[in-house]
Amino acid sequence: MFAPRRLWSSVPGLLGTLLVSSAASAFPGFIAAKKETPRIHSSHVAIMKRGTTTVVTAMPDYQGSLEPFAVVLALPSDATQERVITLKREFIDRLDSISAPRFHEFWEQDPCDPGPVEQEWERNLKVQGSGFLGGGPVSGGEKKVAKELFLDVTAKQKEGEYTITVLGEGESPIDWLKSKGYTSPAGAEAAVAPYLAQKTRFAVAEVDTKRIELIGGDRAQLSPIRFYTEQPYDTVPVRLSMINAPPGGKQELLVYTIDPEHRYEVKNYANMFPPTNIEIDFAAKERMGEFYNNLHDIIQQKHPKTFLVEYAWNNEGCGKPCATEPPMIHELLSLGADVFEQSVPDDVKNPEPPALTKEEEEAEKAMLKELKPHERKERKKLLLEERKTVAARKALIERHKYTLTRLHYRYDQGNLPEDPKFGTAGHVEGGVALPKGQNKEVSQEVKPASRSQLQTRYNNFHPWKPVIHCQSPERYRWGKSPPDYRGLRKTWITDDLARKSRTQIKAADVVITPLPALGLKGASQASLAAGDAGTDAGADGGTQAAAAKGGCGCRTPGRTPGSPGAAGLVLLALGLLASRRRTD
DSSP: OOOOOOOEEESOOEEEOOOOOOOOOOEEEEEEEEEOOOOEEEEEEEEEETTEEEEEEEEEEEOSSSSOOOEEEOOOOOOOOOGGGOOOOOHHHHHHHHHEEEEEEEEEEEEEEEEOOOOOSSOOSOOOSSBTTTTTTTSSSSSBGGGGGGGGOOOOOSSSEEEEEETTTTOOOHHHHTTTTOOTTTTHHHHHHHHHTTOOEEEEEEEOOTTEEEEEEEEEEEEOOEEEEEEEOOOOOOOGGGGGOOOOOEEEEEEEEEEEEEEEEEESSEOOOOOOSSSOOOGGGHHHHHHHHHHHHHHHHHOSEEEEEEEETTTTTOOSSSSSOOOHHHHIIIIIIIHHHTTSSSHHOOOOOOOOOOHHHHHHHHHHHTOOHHHHHHHHHHHHHHHHHHHHHHHHHHOOOEEEEEEEEEEEETTSOOBBBBEEEEOOOSSSOOBBBTTTTTOOEEEEEEEEEEEEEEEEEEEOSOOOOSSSOOOEEEEOOTTOOOOOOOBBBBBOGGSSSSSSHHHHHHBBSSSSGGGGGOOOOHHHHHOOOOOOOOTTTHHHHHHEEEEHOOTTEEEETOOOOOHHHHHHHHHHHHHHHHHH
């Protein structure tokens, strides 16, 4: 009934079979308004698990009237009022940016430099010297302040955007909405009925439209709603969100699972690793969302009803390269770790600090010696409390190590016949191998591993261009950008997919590595050069070349050499008009 499970093998474009299970869900609910039917274009869902406890955070986008509306969320029967809260949007946005497919540039290292090749993610980004998190004197001595003392270890909530009412078990949200003057979308009553029969509980979040963030016109970003359950939670009511599907359009689903031991995949749909570690043209760098949208459409045509497994990594890291820093402890606590902390014994939360080393004892004595006698007792007490705080926070961080998995699906009524079921899967590694040699050979294999290090990475290469002055140059060693690179040091990712074009950047025009399984032959360097699409950015990030051409440096894949851009066409038209006037 479903497409076979697939993964990308070491042979570019070759698909093999992988037996997997899952983790996924779309927005587990719908939206009702007092006027027209609202639309949901995309949903983000975070599922955090530990033992028998599951914490779910759901965040839809919204399009519709800015008159009052309500978000209806399906919950397990034990998710009572006190278990439902609102979070800040930034926590889901961070999961998105950490795990998104990314663009990375490799630079050929100086052929005359015999030193080892260093990668962008191996740069030393630590603050040097005393001060911010690097440590500084407490007073008068050489003792450094432990960085753990600066950590934010408080879970964050958001108040004011919603008024949340959790209905009784078996109580219909349709009746409740009607009593409050809301009009349920067409088909809502029939969609809700089977869930009520399964003793699903519903929460209704009435939205204060003055407190939501608008993103243009009638579209808004809603804050995430979080709940937790201690019941088995392996099927999420995704299909409820299709009540608000845009006419004739598809909905975007991004799921982030956070588990201390496992990666996740979908059990009742096919799973597939998208092509990773392939070479693409520089033109896609700042338009990764458009490129990936088009590539995703191609994948869905070839492999319908298939979830993409785009990322799996331990939260101590975030990829190679990282688009942003790994999840911080206060973010993990906000997404659900605070619930897990409720069952941790006090002696585990507050362990005894380790004994001071001989060097630490001597440093502390030297510091205390400089103080007046009446100050020493208070300072010793303060130092002991600091040591206890550091020990407690180190233990907290150690307790909350997880594997973050990202799953992605694009769905409508035709390709989501049942709610996804999720479960654990084995760890994998992929998208991290480094290129070698003139042909930039690099493995695109996704293979089993002892811990997950999977990322969806798209590469671009900058060969060495300056004159080589040494007698024995070592060519084609790929690593970080040169010290004189003046471009923006940023990792571009596939963000905001629901609002990005699906046709303006075509994968066939920018994918250089052949992917036969997707029907992509691979754009040759010659055709890219002829189309003015694959220009090396150079040390200045492409700005100098743009100035030399008299343009902005923007390139459209497939444009013929010398063909005018929009500005050129305007100048050409003005020239023809002036010529005509002189003729007249």
